[in-house]
C-alpha cells in the first residue's frame with residue numbers, strides 16, 4: 001500500500017488532546033513533511049505534546065477552530081486533515097451555544113475550507129454517541145441514530161452528514177470514525193467530569209473503597225487510545241471514502257467488571273460500595289460490531305482491557321506520585 005503520510009502535510013485540529021496527541025505520534029513514524037496542530041488548549045496540553053515537541057516536522061499553533069481566518073490559514077497549507085477538536089458531551093449539554101459554535105459551525109467551516117483548498121481527505125472523529133441506546137448488540141454502523149438524545153451525539157451525526165453532503169456536492173473525500181469508550185494514559189484526570197476509572201484509581205491510591213452508583217450493570221466497550229490512533233492512520237491510508245466506521249474493542253464490560261479488572265491489575269483487595277444511581281443514564285449498553293473496519297480498514301484492536309488498564313494505572317500513579 002502507498003504510504004500517503006510520507007512527505008505529506010497534515011493538519012490535526014485538537015491534536016494537543018488525549019487521542020489527537022497519539023495520532024501525531026503514529027503519524028510521525030510514517031515520515032510526514034509537516035504536521036500542524038491547531039488547538040486552543042481548553043482541554044489539551046503541552047504535557048500531552050512533550051514526546052514530539054522538539055520534532056521539527058511538528059508545528060503547534062495555539063488557536064481556536066472558531067477563528068475562521070486562522071483555520072483557513074492552516075487548511076490551505078495541508079494535504080490531509082484530522083478533525084478532532086470538539087467539546088465533551090457534558091460541556092455541550094452545559095453550554096449548547098458554545099457547542100453549536102464549536103461542533104457545528106466550525107465543523108462546517110472545516111468542510112467548506114477543505115473543499116476550497118482541495119484537501120485530499122478528511123478523517124472526522126465521530127462517536128458511538130450517535131446511536132444513543134443502539135438497537136442491536138453488537139451494534140453495526142447500519143443501526144439508526146434516532147435513539148440519540150444528546151446535543152453532542154446530534155452534533156456528531158450532523159458532522160458525518162455534513163461531510164457526506166460535501167462528498168456528494170464537491171467530491172470531498174472523508175471517513176468518519178465512531179469511537180466507543182476511549183481510555184488510556186493522558187485521559188483527563190482533573191476535569192469536572194473525570195471518568196470513573198480515574199476516580200477508582202484515586203481510591204486504590206488512598207485505600208478507600210470504590211463507589212459504584214446503581215447496580216454496576218451499565219456496560220461499555222472500552223477501546224485503548226493507541227488502537228484508536230491506529231484506526232485514524234488506517235482510515236487515511238485506505239482507499240476508502242464516504243464511510244463511517246465503528247472503532248471499539250468488541251468486548252462488553254460492565255462497570256462491575258471494569259472495577260474487578262482494575263483492582264486485579266493493581267493487586268488491590270478493596271471492595272466496591274454501592275450507592276443509589278444519582279443520574280439517569282439513557283445509554284445502558286455499548287458493544288461495537290467492527291467487522292466493517294476489519295474488512296475495509298484492516299483495523300483490529302490489539303490492546304486487551306487488562307493490559308490497557310495496567311498501562312493507565314502505571315501512568316496515573318507516576319503522574320500523581322507527589323500529590
Ligand SMILES: NC(=O)c1ccc[n+]([C@@H]2O[C@H](COP(=O)([O-])OP(=O)(O)OC[C@H]3O[C@@H](n4cnc5c(N)ncnc54)[C@H](O)[C@@H]3O)[C@@H](O)[C@H]2O)c1
Nearest residue numbers: 014017018019039040042043044064065085086125127182
Ligand atoms: N474520548 C472518548 O471517549 C471519545 C469517544 C468518542 C469520540 N471522541 C471524539 O474524539 C475526538 C478527540 O477526543 P479526546 O478524547 O481526545 O478529547 P480531548 O478533549 O482530549 O481533545 C479535544 C481537543 O480539542 C481541543 N479543542 C476543543 N475545542 C477547541 C476549539 N474551539 N478550538 C481548538 N481546539 C479545541 C481541546 O483543547 C482538546 O485538546 C473528539 O472529537 C471527541 O468528540 C472521543
